[in-house]
Amino acid sequence: MAEKTVIRKATIGGRSFVLRNRDVMRALRNVEPEPIMSHYVVVGLRRFPPKQVISAVTGLDRADFTTHHARRTLMRLGFLAGRHGAMSRASDANAQQAPSACAPAPERLADRLRPLVGQWVAIKDGDVIHAAESAQALVGWLGQHGQHADSVFRVPDDELAATGLAPL
Amino acid sequence: MRFNFREIPDPGQQTIRARPIIDVVVESLEIAPQACLLDSGATAIRFGGYVAELCGVDLSDAPEKQIAVGGALVTARMAEVGLLVAGGEDAYSWTAPVWFCDPWTPGFGLLGLTGFFDHFEVTIASYEERIELTPISP
Secondary structure (H helix, E strand, C coil), X not given: CCCCCCEEEEEECCEEEEEXXXXXXXXXXXXXXXXXXXXXXXXXXXXXXXXXXXXXXXXXXXXXXXXXXXXXXXXXXXXXXXXXXXXXXXXXXXXXXXXXXXXXXXXXXXXXXXXXXXCEEEEECCXXXXXXXXXXXXHHHHHHCCCCCCEEEECCCCHHHXXXXXXX | CEEECEEEECCCCCCEEEECEEEEEECCCCCCCEEEEECCCCCEEEXXXXXXXXXXXCCCCCCEEEEEECCEEEEEEEEXXXXXXXXXXXXXXXXXXXXXXXXXXXXXEEXXXXXXXXXXXXXXXXXXXXXXXXXXXX
């Protein structure tokens, strides 16, 4: 199903922008998420710091705006937002709910893993802090950002990958 | 040391299954402990070959054999490596033979009899989805 285009005017750091949700997704497609300190937004199933997203889309320096401003702007565009250890807040990710609607229930880690089938994930404090296509890329990201995971594994994409199968 | 089972989505289904998985630090790879499935049907500890690469374990002169994993033959090469498991305030480290396999289908390492089950008394309480490990004194 085609995703609805959401367009919003926003003034950030004293400058006016016309932002589209599709442009945000396109701009972030090949960008590696930086570590989440507290707040995040979900873009294309990945979690990004809000300031990273707004900076990537607008070209603004991150010192020119606040995390809350970035978060609010992205929620108005329909992106899910959340905070580590708290219930997710969602705007109309598919333009079907009122902006700033509160998600009904917190996600379990297993539910967060479901869209990441086949990918390597790093888990920290019960949450996915990064996902990558290979173990090498994942560990590289951890090292590059000074992160320390509690656990890394590949989310099983079939039953063979999920079971031990007792090698002979 | 006590651990809860790890909830993992069932592949291709909307269900979730809790599995006996714990995290093991291999050699100096402390930033990325490897999730491992407790597998009493496996004769030894198995990891994907990428783990050796990430840890800098040299397998060039390692003993090598073909083993079957998930119905497929894989090349396994063995090295003695340092392992560490931590739970709560307790941690236990030991050295064990580990077979690094290529290709590697499972999403986790496998902790089998030699190198793991012979180092711990292991309780897998599936009904309560809990694991208890008690290191065996040498």
